Amino acid sequence: MRGRAHKFGDSISTDLICPGRYFHLRSNLPELAKHVLEDADPDFPKKVKEGDFVVGGQNFGLGSSREHAPTIIKLAGVAAVLAKSFARIFYRNAINVGLPVLICDTDPIEDGDELEVDLETGLVKDLTKGIELKANPLPPVMIQILKDGGLLPHVKKHGGFKIG
Amino acid sequence: MGKTLAEKIFSLKLNRDVKAGEFVIAPIDICACQDGTGPLSVRQIEALGRGVANPKRSIFFIDHAAPSPRKELSNDHKLLREFCRKTGCILSEVGDGVIHQRLVEDYAKPGDILIGADSHSCTSGALAAFATGMGSTDVAIGMALGENWFRVPETFRINVTGRFPKGVFSKDLIIHLIGMITADGATYRALEFGGEAIENMSMSERFVLANMAVEAGAKTGLCPADGITQEYLKRMGRENDYQPLAPDPDAEYERVIEIDASNLEPVVSCPHTVDNVRKAKELTDIRIDQVYIGTCTNGRLEDLRVAARILKGKRRHPDVRLIVCPASRRVYLDALREGILEILVEAGASIMGPGCGPCVGVHEGVLADGERCLSTQNRNFKGRMGNPEGEIYLASPATAAYSATVGHIADPREVL
Numbered sequence: 367m368r369g370r371a372h373k374f375g376d377s378i379s380t381d382l383i384c385p386g387r388y389f390h391l392r393s394n395l396p397e398l399a400k401h402v403l404e405d406a407d408p409d410f411p412k413k414v415k416e417g418d419f420v421v422g423g424q425n426f427g428l429g430s431s432r433e434h435a436p437t438i439i440k441l442a443g444v445a446a447v448l449a450k451s452f453a454r455i456f457y458r459n460a461i462n463v464g465l466p467v468l469i470c471d472t473d474p475i476e477d478g479d480e481l482e483v484d485l486e487t488g489l490v491k492d493l494t495k496g497i498e499l500k501a502n503p504l505p506p507v508m509i510q511i512l513k514d515g516g517l518l519p520h521v522k523k524h525g526g527f528k529i530g
Numbered sequence: 531m532g533k534t535l536a537e538k539i540f541s542l543k544l545n546r547d548v549k550a551g552e553f554v555i556a557p558i559d560i561c562a563c564q565d566g567t568g569p570l571s572v573r574q575i576e577a578l579g580r581g582v583a584n585p586k587r588s589i590f591f592i593d594h595a596a597p598s599p600r601k602e603l604s605n606d607h608k609l610l611r612e613f614c615r616k617t618g619c620i621l622s623e624v625g626d627g628v629i630h631q632r633l634v635e636d637y638a639k640p641g642d643i644l645i646g647a648d649s650h651s652c653t654s655g656a657l658a659a660f661a662t663g664m665g666s667t668d669v670a671i672g673m674a675l676g677e678n679w680f681r682v683p684e685t686f687r688i689n690v691t692g693r694f695p696k697g698v699f700s701k702d703l704i705i706h707l708i709g710m711i712t713a714d715g716a717t718y719r720a721l722e723f724g725g726e727a728i729e730n731m732s733m734s735e736r737f738v739l740a741n742m743a744v745e746a747g748a749k750t751g752l753c754p755a756d757g758i759t760q761e762y763l764k765r766m767g768r769e770n771d772y773q774p775l776a777p778d779p780d781a782e783y784e785r786v787i788e789i790d791a792s793n794l795e796p797v798v799s800c801p802h803t804v805d806n807v808r809k810a811k812e813l814t815d816i817r818i819d820q821v822y823i824g825t826c827t828n829g830r831l832e833d834l835r836v837a838a839r840i841l842k843g844k845r846r847h848p849d850v851r852l853i854v855c856p857a858s859r860r861v862y863l864d865a866l867r868e869g870i871l872e873i874l875v876e877a878g879a880s881i882m883g884p885g886c887g888p889c890v891g892v893h894e895g896v897l898a899d900g901e902r903c904l905s906t907q908n909r910n911f912k913g914r915m916g917n918p919e920g921e922i923y924l925a926s927p928a929t930a931a932y933s934a935t936v937g938h939i940a941d942p943r944e945v946l
Binding site: 377386393394424425428429451453454458462516 | 553555566567569570574577578594595600602603605606609646647648649651663664665666667668670671674675677678679681713714717718744747749802803890891892896909911912913914915916917918
């Protein structure tokens with residue numbers, strides 16, 4: 367996967383990703399996706415392109431359990447989210463909706479950098495900087511769910527959970 | 531080696547010894563959704579096409595936007611009602627109350643595994659249930675299959691000794707703790723509360739601790755099930771749901787944190803993170819436009835009672851709007867019968883119907899640009915109350931009520 371980095375800071379909450387004032391759009395995901403991350407960067411919904419990466423700092427996705435948050439990041443075309451750490455519910459939700467999430471040191475990555483990400487090996491190349499970063503591997507159960515395209519396809523395919 | 535409460539609940543449920551770090555598939559006792567997450571769960575259950583495994587323990591709560599302020603949300607509510615009618619799942623209607631308050635009043639019990647599509651589902655952990663928040667699809671799968679997967683968490687033991695000084699509450703304790711360990715200090719862990727100050731604490735106060743465990747990143751917040759739990763369940767008409775449950779004395783903890791309650795003071799979480807903690811007495815120059823007393827954190831009878839004690843015979847400051855929202859119909863009725871609501875209304879409060887109120891940023895008190903709200907809720911993220919240009923401060927009901935009378939953040943020990 368190759369794309370451009372959109373850099374955000376620490377503590378990007380689900381309120382910033384998917385604001386509560388658009389609560390009424392939760393059953394209209396394409397419309398909701400037009401507001402993705404707009405309270406963190408008002409231009410983000412306009413400038414994000416298919417295959418880009420969202421890059422955060424510490425505790426990305428803290429707050430509400432709204433699965434709509436990773437869902438609209440994915441709907442906006444984002445290929446994966448990279449962060450130094452993730453909040454638990456967001457992390458699990460992201461895998462469930464088939465949005466790859468990688469934990470790595472994102473400090474060297476700057477906004478606009480060209481990244482190449484290998485999900486299998488966890489290798490993150492910052493082509494702009496000419497450096498390589500290593501992401502922590504996902505737990506096996508999550509790799510399996512992600513490979514199947516998310517939790518619902520996973521359960522449909524295996525008739526239940528297949529976690530090793 | 532002994533077990534933590536989290537390990538004990540999973541071990542009892544799976545009928546074998548389970549240790550922290552294990553991945554397990556466990557049966558679920560209670561699945562819950564609210565009106566913001568439920569519609570997506572319904573669509574996922576329907577897409578899976580396997581129905582609902584245990585409809586009488588699958589509950590949809592209409593509380594976040596209740597009653598509906600918009601047609602889109604009215605249609606979401608309609609979807610939930612029709613699904614419940616069709617499948618036999620339980621529906622908690624407009625005015626019945628907030629998901630977590632209703633779960634502790636009527637459903638959760640010691641030893642249960644509970645998953646809720648709402649991050650504050652950890653509230654039921656105060657009843658020694660392994661209660662945790664998940665997304666809509668995880669809860670949908672839980673409803674359809676009657677089980678889900680878990681990683682049994684490591685535990686931080688929070689030992690609280692000493693007596694709470696006058697004017698200091700469990701809200702101050704949990705805000706203090708989150709300030710200490712930070713908003714992601716307990717990510718993936720269980721917080722387990724114990725020690726003499728917890729043993730002497732009412733359920734109402736324990737729920738506050740469990741409720742805000744997620745604000746430190748934790749998966750759940752647990753209290754032992756003891757005589758106080760038993761008394762509470764009896765009061766809720768559920769004495770038979772009680773079983774004693776405590777961690778083993780030789781349980782293995784990742785970290786043990788000691789807090790002496792007698793050293794605590796009224797504290798406030800400042801914008802825009804819960805771990806941005808200051809003493810209330812240091813914030814008297816912060817003028818406020820709105821005070822909100824309610825939510826799954828602090829919308830219980832005991833919370834309204836302390837607010838009424840402070841507000842009796844007083845008025846809200848003319849520049850402050852005072853919004854009060856009982857957390858459930860039961861709380862509303864009890865407060866009504868006790869004369870609490872009359873005192874609050876006379877003090878200038880607007881009483882909302884039971885539900886989440888303005889905490890979610892949908893209605894009933896959305897902030898204007900540059901406005902400040904002092905709230906008893908659990909979260910103060912930018913945009914939380916419907917406007918990213920607003921600021922939210924978090925405190926106990928006592929701090930909130932007293933501040934409402936003086937127009938700025940103030941230390942309630944001055945009047946208690």
